[in-house]
Amino acid sequence: MAPVPSKVRRKLEWLFLRAEGAFLDDAVLTAEGAHLEPLEARARLREGKENEEALRALEWLGRLEHLERALDGDAERRRTYLEQYGAVGVQRFRAGTETRIYCLSVETFPRHINNVYVVLEPGSALMLDCGSDLPTSRRDLALGFAVVRALFHEDVRYEALDWCVISHAHYDHFGGANAIKRETRAHLAVHELDARVLSGFDERLVVVSKDIDVYLRRAGIDDEKRAELLALYTAHKTMFAAVKVDRVLRDGDQIGPGYRVHHVPGHCPGLICLQVHDVLLTSDHVLARITPHQFPQAITPFAGLEHFFHSLAKIRKVEGINYALGGHEEPIWDLRARIDGIANFHRQRLGRVLEVCDVPRTVLGVADALFGPQEGYGFLLAIEEAGAHVEYLHNLGKLRIANLDEVATSRDPVIEYVVRK
Incomplete structure (x- = not known):
C-alpha cells in the first residue's frame, strides 16, 4: 500500500x-x-x-x-x-514512578505542529518549550491546559508553572517566552549557547540576517530571490522582544526534580534533550519520521553535520531510556534504532552530493539536484540542508572549490564545488 x-x-x-x-x-x-x-x-x-x-x-x-x-x-x-490515544491534541505518558508527561499539540505556524510538554510530579510543574505566541499557538496552549484539567483531572494551570525550559532557540519553540514572562510565575531556562538569542534578540536577528544574506549570495542566489527569502525568514520574528533568561543550562545540569540536561548541538547551537527519569524528551534532535533540518556552520556556529553526528552518537550511549518523545510527530519507541536510521539517511545524502558534484555545482545547484523545484520557505530550507552537506564534505576534503581563481579575485563570489580527485 x-x-x-x-x-x-x-x-x-x-x-x-x-x-x-x-x-x-x-x-x-x-x-x-x-x-x-x-x-x-x-x-x-x-x-x-x-x-x-x-x-x-x-x-x-x-x-x-x-x-x-x-x-x-x-x-x-x-x-x-484516552490512555491509548489521548484526546483533543493531548496525550499522557508516564516516567519513573510518579511523573506524568503531557504532550500538547500546538499549531505554531500554519499547518506546522509542535509538541509542547508539561511534566508533572508532586511539587513540580515544568513545561518544555512554549510555542510561537501566534494566535493558533496561544489557542492550542490554552486548550491543552484545559484538556489536561478536564479529561485527565490534573490540577495544573499555565500561569502557575514553576519552570519553562526552552529546548532550543528556534522560533516555533521559544516565541512564546514573552507571554511566559508576562503571564506566568515560571522561571525561564535555556542552554548557554542559545541564551543570547532570547536575551539579545534584536542583535541576533540583525546579525543572522546578514550572515544568511552572504551565504545565499555565495550559494548562487540572485538579489531579488535573496530579498524574498530574508523577508520570509524574519516574518513574525520582529514581534518578539528580548527577554531575561533566569537560568542558563549546561551539559549535565539538572533542573526541576532532577531532570538531566544533555547538550546536543547540530540542528541548533544550544539544543538540549531533557531526560525525565526513564524518558528522553528529544526536541528536534531525534524525530520519529523526518530527519531534523540541518544548517551549515557558515550561518550558525555550533550547527552543522559534524556536531550533529557527534550528538547522535552521544545520545545513543545514554543508558536507562525506555522511549523518547520528540518536539514534533509521534513517540519514538526504539531510540537507538531511530538514531541509526537518521545517521544512515544523512550518510546516504552525503553520497548523493558527491555524485551530483561530479561536475562543478553551486549550493543552489546541489539543492536543485537533491530536492527539485521548491517555493517559499521550503526553498530556504533546501538551500540550508544542501549547504550543510556540502560544507561537511568540503571540510573533509572530499569536495574542492572549482572556481578558485574567480573566488580569489571577486568581491562577492559565487562558489562552485566539485569532487576532489
Whole structure:
C-alpha cells in the first residue's frame, strides 16, 4: 500500500483532534474549544474514499471505531481511548514512578505542529518549550491546559508553572517566552549557547540576517530571490522582544526534580534533550519520521553535520531510556534504532552530493539536484540542508572549490564545488 501523503495525514490528525472535542463539557468547548466543532469533524472522518484508504493505510480504522464507541457513552472505552490515544491534541505518558508527561499539540505556524510538554510530579510543574505566541499557538496552549484539567483531572494551570525550559532557540519553540514572562510565575531556562538569542534578540536577528544574506549570495542566489527569502525568514520574528533568561543550562545540569540536561548541538547551537527519569524528551534532535533540518556552520556556529553526528552518537550511549518523545510527530519507541536510521539517511545524502558534484555545482545547484523545484520557505530550507552537506564534505576534503581563481579575485563570489580527485 502506498505511503499516506503528509498533507492527508495532517488532515486526518486534525479531524481526530476536533472530533475528540465531544469528550469535553460545554463550558470548555465554549471557552477554549469553540473552533473544534466535533460533530462536523466526526462526520468528515467517514467521508470520501481518500479518507477511508488513508485511515486503512495508517491502521487508524480501529481508532475511529474505538472513538465512536467511546463517544457513544461507553465509559470504559472512553477511559481506554484516552490512555491509548489521548484526546483533543493531548496525550499522557508516564516516567519513573510518579511523573506524568503531557504532550500538547500546538499549531505554531500554519499547518506546522509542535509538541509542547508539561511534566508533572508532586511539587513540580515544568513545561518544555512554549510555542510561537501566534494566535493558533496561544489557542492550542490554552486548550491543552484545559484538556489536561478536564479529561485527565490534573490540577495544573499555565500561569502557575514553576519552570519553562526552552529546548532550543528556534522560533516555533521559544516565541512564546514573552507571554511566559508576562503571564506566568515560571522561571525561564535555556542552554548557554542559545541564551543570547532570547536575551539579545534584536542583535541576533540583525546579525543572522546578514550572515544568511552572504551565504545565499555565495550559494548562487540572485538579489531579488535573496530579498524574498530574508523577508520570509524574519516574518513574525520582529514581534518578539528580548527577554531575561533566569537560568542558563549546561551539559549535565539538572533542573526541576532532577531532570538531566544533555547538550546536543547540530540542528541548533544550544539544543538540549531533557531526560525525565526513564524518558528522553528529544526536541528536534531525534524525530520519529523526518530527519531534523540541518544548517551549515557558515550561518550558525555550533550547527552543522559534524556536531550533529557527534550528538547522535552521544545520545545513543545514554543508558536507562525506555522511549523518547520528540518536539514534533509521534513517540519514538526504539531510540537507538531511530538514531541509526537518521545517521544512515544523512550518510546516504552525503553520497548523493558527491555524485551530483561530479561536475562543478553551486549550493543552489546541489539543492536543485537533491530536492527539485521548491517555493517559499521550503526553498530556504533546501538551500540550508544542501549547504550543510556540502560544507561537511568540503571540510573533509572530499569536495574542492572549482572556481578558485574567480573566488580569489571577486568581491562577492559565487562558489562552485566539485569532487576532489
